[in-house]
Amino acid sequence: MVDNEGKFAELVCALVAQIPAGRVMTYGQIAGLCGNARASRIVGGIAHYGPVDLPWHRVVNKRGGLASGYHGGRQAQKLHLEAEGVTVIGNNDNFFVNIDELIWAPNK
DNA sequence: CGTGTGACGCGAG
């Protein structure tokens, strides 16, 4: 298999695109699966600078908190998750999900 | 090609 060619962004995009509805992944996990567990920030960078056609709203940080600056607003992100059956807790700009229950991983 | 920056992670308190 070609594995990761160094196309970090490509892998991240592919992985995010594979996240099933009602599930979430952490930046660190995605980064790790892409080959660089320390590149967690890069994942966020790609999300912001990169394509907008991916379900970034399913990507959360390890605390289960939704990211900042989501394309459309954090509240939109909350709505997307709830629409997929995810329990989102929080107010205003602080949104959290049951990461321990909703965390997902590929090959599974 | 160099610089800056970031939608983060983790350890320690």
Add this chain to the structure above:
DNA sequence: CCTCGCGCCACAC
């Protein structure tokens, strides 16, 4: 759980 601080590496300009 929170905050503080450092590291991390790819992407945008």
